[in-house]
Amino acid sequence: MxxxxxxxxxxxxxxxxxxxxxxxxxxxxxxxxxxxxxxxxxxxxxxxxxxxxxxxxxxxxxxxxxxxxxxxxxxxxxxxxxxxxxxxxxxxxxxxxxxxxxxxxxxxxxxxxxxxxxxxxxxxxxxxKPLEDAIKRCIDDNADVLDTASPLLAQIRRELRGGESRIREKLETMIRSSNVSKMLQDQLITIRNDRFVIPVKAEYRSYFGGIVHDQSGSGATLFIEPESIVAMNNKLRETRLAEEREIEVILQKLTALVGExxxxxxxxxxxxxxxxxxxxxxxxxxxxKATLPRMNDRGFLKLKKGRHPLIPMEKVVPIDVELGNTYSSIIVTGPNTGGKTVSLKTIGLLSLMAMSGLFIPAEDGSQMCVFDAIYADIGDEQSIEQNLSTFSSHMTNIISILKNMSPKSLVLLDELGAGTDPAEGSALAIAILEHIHALGCRMVATTHYSELKAYAYNRKGVINASMEFDVNTLSPTYRLLIGIPGRSNAFAIAERLGLSAEILEFARGEVKEEDLRVENMIASLEQNRTEAEQERETAGRLRREVEELRKRYEEDVEKLEQQRDKRIEKAENEARAIVDKARSEAETIINDLRRLAMEEGASVKEHKLIAARKALDEAAPDQRRKAPAVRKALKQRQIGSGDEVMVYSLNQKGHVVELAGKEAVVQLGIMKMKVSLDDLELIQQQPAAKPAQRTVTSVKRTRDDSVRTELDLRGSNLEEALIEVDRFLDEAFLGNLGQVYIIHGKGTGILRTGIQDYLRRHKHIKSYRLGNYGEGGTGVTVAELK
Structure with a gap:
């Protein structure tokens, strides 16, 4: 680039x-x-x-x-x-x-x-990780070599600490001595040239033996190493040298690991x-606040609310630009300070950013092109050293662009043809634009010349554009308007600034009629555009309001449905709680009645107590019932002979034996009864029999079929009771029941004894027992089937 x-x-x-x-x-x-x-x-x-x-x-x-x-x-x-x-x-x-x-x-x-x-x-x-661990075992967080880096280094540093400790003890004893302390500037121990010294007053130098290592800036203090610790300091120095050699060895080993x-x-x-x-x-x-652009290499560029990234976000005015589809060149006209140059730089800089793998400050859906090169002639490049005028400078740059550009290049030209005679400048600008456009480059150019408006209007693939100007406020809005050429707005500005009507009228008379028609046409286009934008904004606002109302409606409907479901659930829970409470109270009363009957010898019919308990159980609300619409749909399916049906009123399953008008004869266990068709729900249709073949029908009873689990024999003699027991047990066995109840009452015990003797010998009986508390006691025999 x-x-x-x-x-x-x-x-x-x-x-x-x-x-x-x-x-x-x-x-x-x-x-x-x-x-x-x-x-x-x-x-x-x-x-x-x-x-x-x-x-x-x-x-x-x-x-x-x-x-x-x-x-x-x-x-x-x-x-x-x-x-x-x-x-x-x-x-x-x-x-x-x-x-x-x-x-x-x-x-x-x-x-x-x-x-x-x-x-x-x-x-x-x-x-x-091994190299990292090896380094961290030897080097701490302060980049110092640890004692544990090697056993020898640990030993050397122990000797160092011991030697320093002995020297300090020796010097501490010395400076606390009354003879020595009077010769010291301060009672402290310090280090000079890696050797321990004490500060001695200069006047006592001749009385104090040892080696002078340094003196203060004033010369009043000498830092002297006493003779008594010279040998100890020498030993300490040798130990430090040994430490340095060992550290060097450790560093060389670590360096070798890095080198590998x-x-x-x-x-x-x-x-x-x-x-x-x-x-x-x-x-x-x-x-x-940039977004990912879609990239292409076919010369198509589409910016949605593109912002110049170097202008503060609260000040920049976004632009919409489309280039390379129906038109490949844009001619931007309009007054100075309207934002033409900023628009050019926005297009160029955002293209460079996208080609560098950067997101661009524009809305989602923006598309950018990968150009083989971007060329620009922007700004006043007048050079005093080269003695070039503004026009010459621009032309030198443009000539270089024309030599190097290709059909896959983007060319940005600012103030094309400026700096010379308007007639010649506009003609030269049109010639340059025509050459670039003919080559197939993507181009955006700005100009003041009105002749270029007509060129863009008549040339296929070239479109006019302008920077919007608010005549009411006499200021630019910096918005780029594609498809509308710019106006000078000179008369409107002069009129608002107070120029007399007579002068303005005269000026208008000097304008060519053709130019005046063009200005009027542009004004009409701007008015139409403004009205269209207002209508679009109104339509957009109405659409948003409708969307908001629809969303609120859906939320309200959902909320109402949730409230309805909660209320239904709450009502069913309350009903169940009431029934549970009634059942609990009824159980208490039944238990009291049994207790009283046992205490006073009174007789309470067990079958009545069992029937009362069953009625309480059936009173509980069933949340699993089918919705009315589902039941109605199932009812509407035609019921035929042999179909399996559900009898709503009895909550029992059965099979249709025959149809009789609006009623049907239904087999319920060992019973047959007439039931209204409205009281029936089809569960499974009987398959149609093939007329040419014999059919064998087998009936399999399951636990779900309607089979009695209780047999009440009270009031029967033993012979009648045994016949009923035999039939009842066969039915229970076919129904795959595991346990049945035979109610024979207490009485004299003859019926109970005869039935139990019969159960002992019956082939379907696994075991039997008397009823427990709550099941009827000695008035009921509970039989378990095989």
């Missing part, structure tokens, strides 16, 4: 702004090298990376880049055998640890929401730099 264009579009300011969002020196170095790309595939990959980083930053925040430094110089020095310092080794360990944190952060997000590009990049980070991993470490630097760079682009997008 032409460096001059990058400077004209202020691309470097975007780069500087982007640098502020990097977290490492590695990322900053990569940002400074960022340049627009003319390769569509490469741009798409760059934007995909930015999009994934933007998603990560929005969902979980950017990964932590703390502790990551540029270790490339240290690693390269390790490769050639140079010994690394503790600080450099500490930086390598911190970078390895930071890389692992970044990798964990992105891997966790990838498991929840796929980020394939970032995940693939982080997977390329090498596993250097040079290539992976350098590649890790590149990966971490790329990750920091990508997340800087994501944070810039968030700061600018």
């Amino acid at each position: 032409n460096p001059k264009v990058l400077k004209t579009m202020e691309y470097h300011k975007i780069i500087d702004y982007l640098t502020n969002f990097t977290g490492t020196e590695l990322g900053r170095d990569l940002v400074k090298k960022l340049m627009p790309s003319a390769d569509l595939d490469e741009v798409k990959v760059l934007l995909q990376a930015t999009d994934e980083a933007y998603k990560v930053d929005r969902l979980k925040g950017a990964p932590p880049f703390g502790g990551i430094v540029n270790i490339a110089p240290a690693v390269k020095r390790a490769r050639i055998g140079g010994t690394l310092s503790p600080h450099e080794l500490h930086g390598i360990a911190g970078t390895l640890y930071g890389g692992r944190r970044v990798k964990r952060h992105l891997a966790a997000i990838h498991d929840e929401d796929a980020i394939p590009w970032l995940h693939r990049l982080t997977e390329e980070l090498s596993d250097q 991993q040079v290539e992976p470490l350098l590649y890790d630097c590149d990966v971490l730099a790329e990750l920091d760079f990508v997340f800087a682009k994501a944070r810039l997008a968030r700061e600018m």
